[in-house]
Amino acid sequence: MLPDSAYTQLAGMPICRLVNGMWQLSGAHGSIDPQRALANMQDYHASGFVTWDLADHYGPAELLIGRFRQSGVPDGRLRAFTKWVPRPGPMPRRAVEAAIDRSRERMATDTLDMLQFHWWDYTDDRYLDALRHMVTLVQEGKIAHLGLTNFDTEHVRIITQAGIPVVSNQVQYSLVDMRPAAQMAPYCQSQSIGLLTYGTLCGGLLTDRYLNQPEPGPAALNTASLHKYKTMIDAWGGWALFQELLTTLRSIADRHAVTIANVATRAILDQPAVSAVIIGARLGLSDNREENARVFSFALTEEDHARIRAVQSRSRDLMALIGDCGDEYRRR
Ligand SMILES: NC(=O)c1ccc[n+]([C@@H]2O[C@H](COP(=O)([O-])OP(=O)(O)OC[C@H]3O[C@@H](n4cnc5c(N)ncnc54)[C@H](OP(=O)(O)O)[C@@H]3O)[C@@H](O)[C@H]2O)c1
Numbered sequence: 001m002l003p004d005s006a007y008t009q010l011a012g013m014p015i016c017r018l019v020n021g022m023w024q025l026s027g028a029h030g031s032i033d034p035q036r037a038l039a040n041m042q043d044y045h046a047s048g049f050v051t052w053d054l055a056d057h058y059g060p061a062e063l064l065i066g067r068f069r070q071s072g073v074p075d076g077r078l079r080a081f082t083k084w085v086p087r088p089g090p091m092p093r094r095a096v097e098a099a100i101d102r103s104r105e106r107m108a109t110d111t112l113d114m115l116q117f118h119w120w121d122y123t124d125d126r127y128l129d130a131l132r133h134m135v136t137l138v139q140e141g142k143i144a145h146l147g148l149t150n151f152d153t154e155h156v157r158i159i160t161q162a163g164i165p166v167v168s169n170q171v172q173y174s175l176v177d178m179r180p181a182a183q184m185a186p187y188c189q190s191q192s193i194g195l196l197t198y199g200t201l202c203g204g205l206l207t208d209r210y211l212n213q214p215e216p217g218p219a220a221l222n223t224a225s226l227h228k229y230k231t232m233i234d235a236w237g238g239w240a241l242f243q244e245l246l247t248t249l250r251s252i253a254d255r256h257a258v259t260i261a262n263v264a265t266r267a268i269l270d271q272p273a274v275s276a277v278i279i280g281a282r283l284g285l286s287d288n289r290e291e292n293a294r295v296f297s298f299a300l301t302e303e304d305h306a307r308i309r310a311v312q313s314r315s316r317d318l319m320a321l322i323g324d325c326g327d328e329y330r331r332r
Contacts, residue, residue, distance in 0.1 A: 001289075002048035006296045010194045010275050011145050011167035013113065015051040015079055017269055018292055019196060020044055021280040022054040022061035028224035029282055034060060034067075036284030041068050044281065045078065047289055053170070053196065053278045055083035055116075056103055064283075066108035080107060081114040081196075083149055083170075088121045091130040100134070100142055116147040116170055116196075120330065122155060131164045147196070150326030153183040160191050168275065171325040173197035174206060175245060175264050175308060176229070176236045179318050184325050185273040194275030200268045201279060202229035207261040208253075211246045215239040225280055235322065237315040245311045252307060256298040261288070265295045267308060 008017055020041075025032050041064065044050075054061035065080045082103050086095075103112060115134060119127035137143050148156065149170035156169055169188060173180045173195065180195060188195055201207055203225030210216075221227045233242050249260045256263070265277050279292055322328050 001293055003296050008275055016049055017276045019051045019053045019276045019278040020049050021278040022058050024280040024282045025061050026059040030285050033284050040283040050077040052080040062103055062106035066106050069108045079113045083116040085118040088124045091126045093133045096130050096133040100137055111141055112143045114145040114147050115143045116149045118149045150329055152324035152326050153187050168194045168196050170196040172199040173268055174200045174202055175267055177232055177318055180325055182319050188273040195273045196276050196278055197268055198278045199229055200265055200277045201261055205229055206264045208259055211250055248307050248311050252304045258294050258298055262295045266300055
């Protein structure tokens with residue numbers, strides 16, 4: 001179903017440039033039936049969507065990856081990237097190893113394909129202790145690759161300058177939230193660190209579903225993801241400007257015979273340093289694979305990009321308002 005251009009290498013690992021996001025299994029996006037979810041995972045994999053993003057705290061996600069693997073995945077293409085999101089505090093080796101062992105057991109694998117590390121508080125620099133222990137666990141074969149999530153540019157630099165080899169950083173990146181373009185992407189590109197992006201469809205808001213629609217109130221935003229990104233749209237410039245963005249994207253989509261979601265995804269896949277876009281999958285509840293596969297069927301022109309920039313230029317500066325990538329998760 002997917003062409004060769006749908007795949008890339010991340011630190012030598014073959015991955016799909018559309019990664020299936022599993023936060024949508026956490027319970028805050030509708031009730032998931034594990035059997036149906038598992039069957040849907042098989043559909044995703046069979047159609048070439050072979051790369052998964054999850055976390056230790058995304059409900060049953062790690063266990064489902066484990067069951068999926070044990071069900072006999074038909075080829076060697078499955079890659080599943082989990083996260084560890086510890087509470088800041090002392091980071092002795094035994095605590096780090098226990099967390100990694102738990103994920104290995106739940107995901108039914110000796111070696112985690114990639115462990116993405118999140119840290120809540122930069123004033124506590126014991127994140128470096130945790131990362132150094134993880135480097136040892138890479139050497140011992142329990143983790144294949146180390147990644148980060150929601151680290152800002154300054155701290156990615158501190159980590160790389162400490163000699164800790166990270167292959168990716170997972171950040172919010174969309175036509176609404178272009179903060180990574182300011183500092184993160186150039187730095188990551190200089191270090192061969194790939195960006196895995198989330199929020200690229202703003203939880204579904206950045207799609208044809210919301211074109212010409214009145215501003216949704218809290219009751220209409222029925223997933224945690226829709227709530228999260230509606231707040232971002234409010235900060236960025238509000239519903240009227242967002243409608244202008246959707247209208248522009250619709251007219252670009254018409255020229256290429258695709259959808260707003262396709263244009264919004266393609267535009268981020270085309271950004272420097274972006275390895276892949278993560279798209280949330282409500283497994284067993286909804287399935288947007290067929291439409292999303294069309295992102296590999298067309299190319300945006302310089303004129304398309306210029307039209308998008310013309311709308312974006314009228315938004316607020318989220319770097320000034322919020323700070324660099326991930327700062328929305330931290331007190332300033
Ligand atoms: N590191 C972090 O802090 C962090 C934070 C957030 C997310 N993430 C990761 O990123 C993943 C993505 O989550 P997200 O919250 O950012 O959501 P998202 O990918 O922006 O949006 C997902 C929703 O978009 C809708 N959608 C997908 N394709 C569509 C299409 N072609 N047309 C219309 N609607 C479409 C689906 O809605 P329906 O289900 O209603 O069809 C889906 O539930 C998560 O699962 C997680 O893996 C990471």
